[in-house]
Structure formats: structure tokens, C-alpha cells
Amino acid sequence: MGSKRSDLPMRIEKLAREDVVTASQATTVRELAETMFDRSVGSVVIVESDEPVGIVTDRDLTVKLLAGEGDVNLFETERDLTEITAADVMTADPLVVNADDELPRVLHHMDQAHARRIPVVDDGALVGILALDDVVIHLAGESAHVSAQLDNVASVIRSESPEQ
Template identity: 50%
Template sequence: MATERTDLGMTARRLARRDVVSVTPDTPITKTAQIMRDRTVGSVLVTENDELVGVVTDRDIAVEVVADDGSSSLTHEDTDIEMLTAQDVMTPNPQSVDADAKIQRVLRAMNDAHVRRIPIVDDHQVVGVIAFDDLVLHLAGECTHVSAQLDSLAEIVHAESPPD
């Protein structure tokens, strides 16, 4: 039976997706939405001089730009959607997690910020993004590993137990 510990001590850097989709604050919101569609992502990071300044999610676009009965100041009749930028819609100064943080810290930060995706940073530079789905898959793998360890232990106990 293997006695190695599971990957619960894994860092955010190791789990993060490195293919980060980002735009600048002045990227038109229509272009931002097209990038999200083309790259099949639910959010983009807004960066300026390689530093994280905001996040735009598909929900931000739906609520702030498309919904015409919301409280948004962006959805007035005289607003030209072509003039809106990522900066107009983004969540500024989003929660992020240090690249060396453990997975438990990532989960806590996502829960505290009520988000499903969180930027991973190293010295204020974005190094990746972790989605809630990434965490679920990782933890499911951990559960499978622990289950296999318990099955192996049960076999040993059964083999060494006296007969009934």
C-alpha cells in the first residue's frame, strides 16, 4: 500500500490555467464579448501594464449592458453600446490569490468573494486563473486516491484478520 500523502498541499500555481484571456481597460465591450465567445470563456481579466485591474464576466455584460430594466447607469436609451469599454463594465480590483497559496486558500477566497473564477498572481503579475470546476475535478481526483488507499487498507485488514 502506498503511504504517500495526497495532493491537498498543491499550490494555486500548479493548478492554475496558464492560458489567461485578457483585455485592456479601453477594449470595446463588444470586442470583449467576441473574445469571450471565440475563446469559450466566461470571463476575461482586464490588465494594464501587465497588472490586474479588473475582471469582466459574461454576467457583467448581461446585467450591465444587455438588461434594459436593471438599475445600471449603462443601459440608458442614449448609451451607444459601441462606446462602452471593458473598464465601464468590469469589477475593479478583483480578489486574487497568490501563486504559492494552497488550494484551501483558493477555495476560501472564492467563497469570500462569491466568484467561480479567481486570478492567480505572483508579485502582482497574473500567472493564471483557477475556475471552480478546476477545483472540483482536482478534489474528485483526491477522493478517488483516498478511496483506493482505503480499499487497499481494507484488503490488508481482511487478509490478516482471524477467520470467523
Template identity: 50%
Template sequence: MSDERSDVNLRVGRIARTDVVSVSTDTTVGEAAQTMADENVGDVIVMEDDELAGIVTDRDLAMHLLTDDHGTNVLGGGSGADLTVNDVMTADPLTIESQARVPRLLHHMNQAEIRRVPVVDDGDVVGVITFDDLVVHLAGESAHVAAQLESLADVVHAGSPQRS
């Protein structure tokens, strides 16, 4: 059995989602929200001239449209109808290369206090990695390790002297 942790050497590209959902900067927030709902995702990548311009998350939409912080509170009588993703996106978001290792990603996500990161190779968006993806992966790793330990425990018990 190796004492090397699999999550330490795991590359981001191995667990990133490659089905990237993108919109253009002039997409309305309503269209972006509908796209997120249709695609069952919590973010859209914003592209301009085939370049990454930003990212919009479901939280970005909620904060802009449902709070007073931005003057567009639709519950308070504001109108978000003319807002585009360009108005609400995180421009120039943190990105990570697909060959980067998971601990580096976790460090950057923690420092930036973000949950979603576009994955890039040679400047092209090739995926998105989310905190949820990492949790699911690490939970699976934990289950695998637990199964291995249980198997080893059976070996230990089988080889141990029996008490009467």
C-alpha cells in the first residue's frame, strides 16, 4: 500500500466539468438565469470575442437583484430587466490550469473566498471546477480509503491470535 495521498497529486483537469456553459457580455441577467436553470448549473462563463471576460454565479444574480446594495432590487421596485451579465459578472476571474494540483486550487479558492473557478489551457476555457465537485471527489476518496482500511482490518484480525 502506498503512503502517497491521491488528492495531493490529483490534477484539476481530472475532476473539472468540461461541459462549460457560456454566454456573451450582452446577455441579459434574465437570459443568463434561464440558461443556468435550463443547464442545471450555478454559473455561466462570460465570453467576449472568444476570450474569457468573466463569470456570473447564481449568487451574483441574487445579490444584484434581491438586495439594495446595487440599486436594482426587484423586490423593492427596482428593475433588473435591462441589466446584462456585463453589469453583474466578476470580471477577470481567478482561473487555474488543468494541470495544476488540487491543493493549489484549494489554496487559491480559500484565499479568494470563491466556490467556482474556470479551468484554462493556453488561455482557452476548457472547464469549470466547483467547490461542490471537490467535496464530492474527496468524499469518494474517503469512502475508498475507508474500504481499504476495512479490508486491512480483516487481514489483521485474521492473522491475530484468537482469545478464548
């Protein structure tokens, strides 16, 4: 059994999605919401010169527009909804990880930052996005693989064991 464990080291570039939905800080919240709906994503990375400067999640839109404090709360503001932009609701300077970072370290940082989605960069440029959901799916697949291997080992042990 000389095979290596596939989870150590698991580099983020193997798990990150490359099809990142992006927008500028000037994009309206309506456009952000429509994009999230149309593309079936939970976040939009806000970029300037291919570098992430913010992230807007579906939760950001809901909480900041409906329950937040300040002039973006739709129940408290006189502002027209068409004037509220990504810059108003985004998480600025989001946690980012490097494509060559390893999974355990990234999961630790995600936990500390309470982040479910994080941009992945290479030399500062956006190259992907890592969602906690994708990590869970990957780990579930790994668990199924390990379980199947253990079943095979158990079968060999049973077949070579003396009957009682």
C-alpha cells in the first residue's frame, strides 16, 4: 500500500473554480442580484485591474440592504435603489488565498474570517474562487473512496481468516 494520501498536500488550485463571476465597484446592486440569479452563484468578486478589491455575497445583499445600518438600508434611506452600488455593500479587502496554498491552512483562515467563499489569486491576479461547498463535496468524495478501500481490505482479511 505505497499510495500517497490525496489530501496532503491538497493545493487550492485543484479545488478552486476558475469561472469567477466579477464586477466593478460601480455595478448596481440590482445588476449584482440579477447576475447572481442568472449565473446561479452566491457571490461576485469585485475587481480592479484583475485584482480582487471586494466581494459581494447573496448574504451581503440581504443583510445590508434589508437590515443594515446607514444609507443602504432600503427601509431607512432616501436613496434610489439604482444608486446603490457594489462599493456600498461589498466586503472590502476580502480574505484571499494563493493558488498554491494548502487546504488545511486555507480552511483555518476561512474559519477565522467566517468566510464561505474566497477569491484565489496568483501573483495578486484573480484566478479562481473557492467555496466551502466545493471543499465539502471534495472531502465527501475522498471519504467515499477511503470507505471503499477499507471495505476491500476487510474483504481480504475475512477471506484469509480461519473460519470459526
